[in-house]
Amino acid sequence: MELTIQLEDHADLAFIKKLLTQIKGIKSxxxxxxxxxxxxxxxENSEYFGKVMEQSEGDYKNGNYQELTDDLLDQIFDKK
Numbered sequence: 001m002e003l004t005i006q007l008e009d010h011a012d013l014a015f016i017k018k019l020l021t022q023i024k025g026i027k028s029x030x031x032x033x034x035x036x037x038x039x040x041x042x043x044e045n046s047e048y049f050g051k052v053m054e055q056s057e058g059d060y061k062n063g064n065y066q067e068l069t070d071d072l073l074d075q076i077f078d079k080k
Contacts, residue, residue, distance in 0.1 A: 013043060014053060 007016070013031065017040060020029050031038045043049050059065060 012052070012056065013049070014056070 020026050
């Protein structure tokens with residue numbers, strides 16, 4: 001079975017990967033764009049990913065972050 005999620009260009013792929021891989025039953029996570037599928041190794045080794053992680057770490061150190069609540073996670077995963 002597959003699940004398709006469409007992300008915005010600036011989505012936090014590292015966070016999404018960590019979140020999804022912690023869910024029981026998730027076997028693998030792949031990212032694709034315009035008929036091209038990227039492995040997580042390709043993403044994590046890319047220059048763009050490094051810049052996003054650097055920016056994310058800088059934001060966190062500067063106090064620019066938002067804590068996730070159970071309500072938000074339920075909304076993300078459409079729990080009722």
